[in-house]
Amino acid sequence: MKTNLDPNFLASDDLARADTILRSCVHCGFCTDGCPTYQLLGDENDSPRGRIYLMKDMFETGQVNAAQVTHLDRCLSCRNCETNCPSGVAYTDLLDIARGAIAQQQTRGVMNRVGRWLLRRGLGLPALLTAVFEGARQIGRWPGLATRLPVRLSPKRSSHPVVVTQPTQQVILLAGCVQKAATPNVNLAVEHLLARSGIAVVRVAKESCCGALNYHLGDHAAGLADMRRLLHTLAAAGPSDAPIVSSASGCGVTLKDYPRHFPLGDPDHELARRIAARMVDVVELFDDHTIKAAPMRVAVHTPCTLSNGQQLVTNVADVLSRAGIDVLATAPQLACCGSAGTYSVLQPKLARALQAKMVTALTTQSPEVIVTANIGCQMHLGAGTNVPVLHWAELLWQQHEALLAVPDSKP
Numbered sequence: 411m412k413t414n415l416d417p418n419f420l421a422s423d424d425l426a427r428a429d430t431i432l433r434s435c436v437h438c439g440f441c442t443d444g445c446p447t448y449q450l451l452g453d454e455n456d457s458p459r460g461r462i463y464l465m466k467d468m469f470e471t472g473q474v475n476a477a478q479v480t481h482l483d484r485c486l487s488c489r490n491c492e493t494n495c496p497s498g499v500a501y502t503d504l505l506d507i508a509r510g511a512i513a514q515q516q517t518r519g520v521m522n523r524v525g526r527w528l529l530r531r532g533l534g535l536p537a538l539l540t541a542v543f544e545g546a547r548q549i550g551r552w553p554g555l556a557t558r559l560p561v562r563l564s565p566k567r568s569s570h571p572v573v574v575t576q577p578t579q580q581v582i583l584l585a586g587c588v589q590k591a592a593t594p595n596v597n598l599a600v601e602h603l604l605a606r607s608g609i610a611v612v613r614v615a616k617e618s619c620c621g622a623l624n625y626h627l628g629d630h631a632a633g634l635a636d637m638r639r640l641l642h643t644l645a646a647a648g649p650s651d652a653p654i655v656s657s658a659s660g661c662g663v664t665l666k667d668y669p670r671h672f673p674l675g676d677p678d679h680e681l682a683r684r685i686a687a688r689m690v691d692v693v694e695l696f697d698d699h700t701i702k703a704a705p706m707r708v709a710v711h712t713p714c715t716l717s718n719g720q721q722l723v724t725n726v727a728d729v730l731s732r733a734g735i736d737v738l739a740t741a742p743q744l745a746c747c748g749s750a751g752t753y754s755v756l757q758p759k760l761a762r763a764l765q766a767k768m769v770t771a772l773t774t775q776s777p778e779v780i781v782t783a784n785i786g787c788q789m790h791l792g793a794g795t796n797v798p799v800l801h802w803a804e805l806l807w808q809q810h811e812a813l814l815a816v817p818d819s820k821p
């Protein structure tokens with residue numbers, strides 16, 4: 411693709427990257443078919459190729475218009491287009507550059523900007539999140555009120571402290587901002603399951619946000635500051651070669667992507683590379699360990715942040731099948747359920763349409779439970795179905811304990 415970008419519109423490093431990315435696109439359209447927003451709306455401007463043309467136009471004219479903002483805001487950042495692109499076009503990087511430019515130009519209306527500001531501030535306050543989700547959990551105890559809540563939250567499980575006497579391995583476990591408040595059972599389950607395999611968990615003191623929230627809402631300076639803070643916290647936490655584990659695939663993909671945000675020449679470039687190399691999703695730790703579990707009919711939802719973002723496509727289903735769980739076939743799933751960070755709040759109509767399609771695909775064989783690997787997807791899908799939606803680790807722990815409770819069972 412030929413380009414003639416306005417040198418005054420973007421900072422020089424963004425300009426150079428945008429130019430390289432745009433030139434790598436050959437307009438073939440292989441990315442288009444699997445794009446969830448194109449599948450839903452059928453408009454080329456809501457496809458990756460169409461959005462690339464809109465961004466090119468923005469960077470060449472040095473002007474941001476309302477149509478560009480609308481179609482770029484509808485993108486889920488699900489990365490399905492990157493997975494399908496034969497030319498290796500770095501679409502996500504290009505989109506991030508465009509979103510940063512849109513934020514700089516202040517082209518959004520006042521209410522839109524206030525809403526985004528409130529989201530960034532509200533979701534960035536751990537104490538507020540804990541209070542909100544704890545309140546929702548208490549309301550959910552009242553019969554008749556639980557079904558009126560926009561999210562379903564399991565009651566907190568009580569647990570004895572997990573002690574691994576002679577660990578074979580130590581890992582650093584990220585708690586996650588929203589997950590810690592909304593589904594505290596998940597990391598408890600992870601800790602118990604890892605202990606079964608002789609793996610001990612180190613918690614991170616003063617863990618802060620991974621930066622995804624601010625960055626994806628276009629505040630790049632605040633997002634980078636969050637990322638830098640977490641980089642240094644993780645560098646000081648636990649053994650320097652221990653894997654760093656995330657059980658929320660949305661946070662995990664952000665951390666694995668840190669080197670993109672700290673290029674050569676940045677004082678934290680090397681640190682970002684080292685931390686990203688140590689990052690694993692929790693499912694990767696179970697590739698070599700089998701935990702047996704009581705059978706159950708389960709449908710697996712694989713978040714785009716796990717499949718397209720981390721190339722871990724079948725790992726959750728494989729771990730559950732090896733454990734003895736009956737993993738059901740599902741109808742073809744769209745690339746994204748519509749949760750996509752703050753997308754379900756900012757684009758509620760589209761998010762609900764994607765949610766409905768995903769729930770239909772997941773429930774074709776009437777599962778007892780749907781499992782997923784990311785807190786945002788768990789809450790979003792859970793609000794769209796009466797089938798319980800759990801993190802797969804929570805389900806595995808629950809079914810493992812159920813098996814232990816059966817006399818003479820040998821897991």
Ligand code: SF4
Pocket residue numbers: 434435436437438439440441442458459462491494495496497498499
């Ligand atoms: S598949 Fe890749 S090269 Fe082809 S149009 Fe899409 S982004 Fe461009």
Ligand code: SF4
Pocket residue numbers: 444445446447448456457458461484485486487488489490491492501745
């Ligand atoms: S990131 Fe997802 S929603 Fe956005 S253009 Fe690519 S495939 Fe479509």
